[in-house]
Amino acid sequence: MSETTTQDLPLAGVRVLDLSRVFAGPMCAMVLADFGAEVIKVEHPGRGDDTRDWGLRIGKTETTYYNSMNRNKRSITIDLQTPEGLKIIHDLVPQCDVVIHNFKTGGAEKLGLGYEQLKALKGDLIYCAVAGYDVTGPEASRPGYDLVIQAEAGLMALNGEADTPPLKFGVAVVDLMTGMYAAQAILAALFRRSSTGAGRLIEMALYDCGLMVTGYYGLDALKLGHDPERYGNAHPSIVPYGMFQAADGPLIIAVGNNAQFDKFCRQVIMRPDIVEDPRYATNVERARHRQELAPMLRELIHTFPRDLLLERLTAAGIPCGRVAGLHEALTSERTRRGALVQDMPHPVVGSTPVFAPPYRLDGQRLPIRSAPPTLGEGTREVLTRLLALSDGELQRLQAQGVLTLPDL
Numbered sequence: 001m002s003e004t005t006t007q008d009l010p011l012a013g014v015r016v017l018d019l020s021r022v023f024a025g026p027m028c029a030m031v032l033a034d035f036g037a038e039v040i041k042v043e044h045p046g047r048g049d050d051t052r053d054w055g056l057r058i059g060k061t062e063t064t065y066y067n068s069m070n071r072n073k074r075s076i077t078i079d080l081q082t083p084e085g086l087k088i089i090h091d092l093v094p095q096c097d098v099v100i101h102n103f104k105t106g107g108a109e110k111l112g113l114g115y116e117q118l119k120a121l122k123g124d125l126i127y128c129a130v131a132g133y134d135v136t137g138p139e140a141s142r143p144g145y146d147l148v149i150q151a152e153a154g155l156m157a158l159n160g161e162a163d164t165p166p167l168k169f170g171v172a173v174v175d176l177m178t179g180m181y182a183a184q185a186i187l188a189a190l191f192r193r194s195s196t197g198a199g200r201l202i203e204m205a206l207y208d209c210g211l212m213v214t215g216y217y218g219l220d221a222l223k224l225g226h227d228p229e230r231y232g233n234a235h236p237s238i239v240p241y242g243m244f245q246a247a248d249g250p251l252i253i254a255v256g257n258n259a260q261f262d263k264f265c266r267q268v269i270m271r272p273d274i275v276e277d278p279r280y281a282t283n284v285e286r287a288r289h290r291q292e293l294a295p296m297l298r299e300l301i302h303t304f305p306r307d308l309l310l311e312r313l314t315a316a317g318i319p320c321g322r323v324a325g326l327h328e329a330l331t332s333e334r335t336r337r338g339a340l341v342q343d344m345p346h347p348v349v350g351s352t353p354v355f356a357p358p359y360r361l362d363g364q365r366l367p368i369r370s371a372p373p374t375l376g377e378g379t380r381e382v383l384t385r386l387l388a389l390s391d392g393e394l395q396r397l398q399a400q401g402v403l404t405l406p407d408l
Contacts, residue, residue, distance in 0.1 A: 011036040061375035247306070341355060
């Protein structure tokens with residue numbers, strides 16, 4: 001397969017003005033950037049995106065948190081609170097296809113960046129606003145934070161072991177999924193615009209997306225009339241299915257059907273009598289007798305070395321895997337072979353690891369076209385190219401605190 005070029009990417013020629021910060025909005029914009037859109041990330045001249053101060057420091061203006069959400073973008077610094085800064089944004093909008101922001105409800109309008117205000121500048125604009133809650137409801141003005149939404153949407157109530165307090169997910173899953181849902185909506189709007197020429201207002205709420213993440217657990221709760229039982233690393237309806245401790249470490253065993261359970265008993269733990277017991281012959285019965293079966297299986301599995309179990313499970317065609325540490329997974333041969341983490345040039349520290357896009361098109365992984373940008377690295381180039389601002393004008397705006405320019 002030939003190497004993918006920028007011109008080959010599905011969103012080549014699409015320009016996105018990203019006014020968002022932190023996670024959900026930047027995640028949405030990064031998806032579009034991965035598919036080839038030119039994403040111009042607008043940041044405050046002094047502090048930049050809040051996440052430039054979250055996580056472990058990389059260079060002078062980036063962190064691990066920031067870098068996880070901002071590959072393949074350009075960064076320009078504009079103070080949106082100044083008339084000159086607002087004019088720059090208004091001048092950029094007609095040259096852009098998409099605007100993304102996550103201001104509090106009503107905040108964009110106060111700045112002069114609301115949908116109707118920007119639509120007047122570009123009639124076919126696709127405008128995506130991300131908020132915490134339904135903009136038509138009584139909580140519209142509440143700020144949205146991932147952890148709060150995880151609590152309110154019931155996600156913490158389905159996570160963790162039965163005898164532990166509600167537990168948040170290890171990553172900001174509501175922000176992550178809201179960013180992905182928002183990107184899907186923008187892609188659909190771009191597709192529709194290609195045939196109708198019409199723009200679109202897209203409004204996304206963290207709470208709405210958080211509720212969708214509950215998935216089948218959410219429907220279980222509605223059917224039961226109360227919260228489903230929490231099973232931690234086990235499965236609520238399939239037995240055995242979850243994490244188990246071998247003699248020398250944890251592994252995942254996912255016995256998906258009765259035929260696999262037969263092989264598991266006969267070829268893996270060498271206990272055919274278990275599958276021959278009517279109480280355990282079918283998954284329905286195994287789930288019904290979980291309290292007797294699960295402890296017995298855990299005790300048996302703990303007597304075997306992990307590698308031996310994995311070898312037998314693989315030979316029997318039963319899904320399984322080692323439980324890896326995070327660093328171990330990131331540096332594994334599987335990750336290296338897939339080129340999922342790549343070292344990219346960095347102006348201060350020489351190079352920095354960057355996650356690659358997870359998408360493959362025509363057999364090729366989408367490229368990392370550029371590492372997450374240093375603060376304001378594209379201000380001079382972008383504003384010169386798109387708005388024809390002279391160096392003198394840029395220097396004047398910098399002196400007024402409207403923007404900052406990268407070192408030449």
